[in-house]
Amino acid sequence: MMKISQDFAPPFKLIAPFFIIGSFFYLLSVLYLFSFDAAHLSFADANVIGYVHLFLLGFVMMTIFGAMAQLVPVVLEVGHFGVELFYAIWPLLLIGTILMVFGFLYSPALLPYGGVVVLISMMIFVGEIFLTIAKVEKLTLVMSSVLISNTFLFFGIIFGLLMALSYAGTISIDISSLLKAHIYSVLGGYILITIMGLSIVLVPMFTLSHSFSLRPLEISVSMMSVAVVLAIIASVLHIEVLSYIADIMAVVSLLAYFYLIYIIYTTRPRKENDVYAISLIFSYSAMIVAIVLGGIYFVTQSERFLLASMWVLFSGFFAFLITGHIYKIIPFLVWFEKFSPLVGKQKIPMLADMVPYKSSQAQFVFCAVGVVLVTLALIFQSTLFIDAGASFLVMGTLAFIRSVFYMINFK
Numbered sequence: 001m002m003k004i005s006q007d008f009a010p011p012f013k014l015i016a017p018f019f020i021i022g023s024f025f026y027l028l029s030v031l032y033l034f035s036f037d038a039a040h041l042s043f044a045d046a047n048v049i050g051y052v053h054l055f056l057l058g059f060v061m062m063t064i065f066g067a068m069a070q071l072v073p074v075v076l077e078v079g080h081f082g083v084e085l086f087y088a089i090w091p092l093l094l095i096g097t098i099l100m101v102f103g104f105l106y107s108p109a110l111l112p113y114g115g116v117v118v119l120i121s122m123m124i125f126v127g128e129i130f131l132t133i134a135k136v137e138k139l140t141l142v143m144s145s146v147l148i149s150n151t152f153l154f155f156g157i158i159f160g161l162l163m164a165l166s167y168a169g170t171i172s173i174d175i176s177s178l179l180k181a182h183i184y185s186v187l188g189g190y191i192l193i194t195i196m197g198l199s200i201v202l203v204p205m206f207t208l209s210h211s212f213s214l215r216p217l218e219i220s221v222s223m224m225s226v227a228v229v230l231a232i233i234a235s236v237l238h239i240e241v242l243s244y245i246a247d248i249m250a251v252v253s254l255l256a257y258f259y260l261i262y263i264i265y266t267t268r269p270r271k272e273n274d275v276y277a278i279s280l281i282f283s284y285s286a287m288i289v290a291i292v293l294g295g296i297y298f299v300t301q302s303e304r305f306l307l308a309s310m311w312v313l314f315s316g317f318f319a320f321l322i323t324g325h326i327y328k329i330i331p332f333l334v335w336f337e338k339f340s341p342l343v344g345k346q347k348i349p350m351l352a353d354m355v356p357y358k359s360s361q362a363q364f365v366f367c368a369v370g371v372v373l374v375t376l377a378l379i380f381q382s383t384l385f386i387d388a389g390a391s392f393l394v395m396g397t398l399a400f401i402r403s404v405f406y407m408i409n410f411k
Helices: 012-035 047-077 085-106 108-133 143-167 175-207 215-237 240-266 275-302 302-336 357-378 383-408
Strands: none
Touching: 012 047, 012 085, 012 302, 012 383, 047 085, 047 108, 047 143, 047 215, 047 302, 085 108, 108 143, 143 175, 143 215, 175 215, 175 302, 215 240, 240 275, 240 302, 275 302, 275 357, 275 383, 302 357, 302 383, 357 383
């Protein structure tokens, strides 16, 4: 288990807006599902593109940035280079996300403005993380993965901005030639490699696991990094064989990472299945399902299976991995700030006491049922099932938001 010190942690008031705003974007992305017509969905549909950016920028990126603001200095055991910069990151990312989503839905002229604002937000984040890492003489594997992922984020947002400018008619480039480079840079290069690195710190910490080899993580991060580079080259130079190699390497990378998580989970001394544990079980199960559905797509070339695969990856793997960790991260941060000074002086709550049982369980059940129903809706092209699944997800995300505010305001 990696050494964790809270001596360099930033104040919780810096972190809280990322989690609060991210949870509301999660709800908005769920409400967005009611606009989908399952029989006519396509990745080229502006509705689908808008949903993807709402979910990834508003929920996934916002939450990851908050977690990184807390975890990077704690793991590195150095202070942030400029912690005050994070007070500018979330408002810029909030505004940029809204402008981009409205640009895709209503007015493409808004896309360059939204893209530039998102670019500024992410460049501030990437620059601050790089300068913080530069204060450390020797990098660990986890922090090397953070360095790699943020490098890919830099390229991903550049590709994205170029595509947004072209979509709005400001410049003329072939969007399709940059699409896979953008997707791989952001999804594989940043989000997945960041998840790999951070979860190897957080999962063992919250399950008390230790004495496991990090070799699978080395393999996973290395293969995903090579896959992203190959995908970028294949996308820009139109080399199809490299694209297939990148896809295969990305799948192998995910399987290696899954194997490591399996080892950590099966050897954990803490055996209780709280909402954190069951969220992770659902999350990693969803990752396997997403890979299987992606394999079916490559065999059948039916886009509905690719849509279902991406849906399960987003709302099954990403969402449950993030929400599960929030049930641990927020109580830990609130406890440390509010109650750690009172240790030995008066009775204080345990971390488990700070997680609302009913709303956290409701969130898991409703969201899990919703993910399954929407997956079936995409496979069988049923708008009725999408609406049913979205209804369950709305109830689940409302319960999640209630849990977030309960944990933040716990007294």
